[in-house]
Amino acid sequence: MKQFLIVIVILAVIAAAGTAASYAVSAGAVAEFVGGERAEEVLGHREVRFAFSGISQIPDSPRAWVFHYPSTDLVRLLDVTIYVTPKGQILRTDPHNLEQRLLGYRAADPTQ
16 A cells, blocks of 8 residues: 555656646746746736646647736737647637737837
8 A cells, every 4th residue: 555655646746747847838938929028927917727628719629728818908908818738839829919919019118
């Protein structure tokens, strides 16, 4: 029984480390996409979750991290959502033209 518990603890630690690494890579990809930490601060509070059942709006419903900003003035929208693979690839953004809107913000931001 003791060996079984040790194996369970080791598997839990490995799973936690893998989840933390995946989150770190995905969060870094989002920060790079939006133009760095300054732009991400302007986007405001974010809610992050991992969609284990997949993203139904994307073909093949891949599993992904969902970064949701419920209220932002940066892009003159009420909410922004960015879908990112566990390996850090941006799958989709809502709104679809988020990248162009962020480019406009970066051009107007003198700190960039």
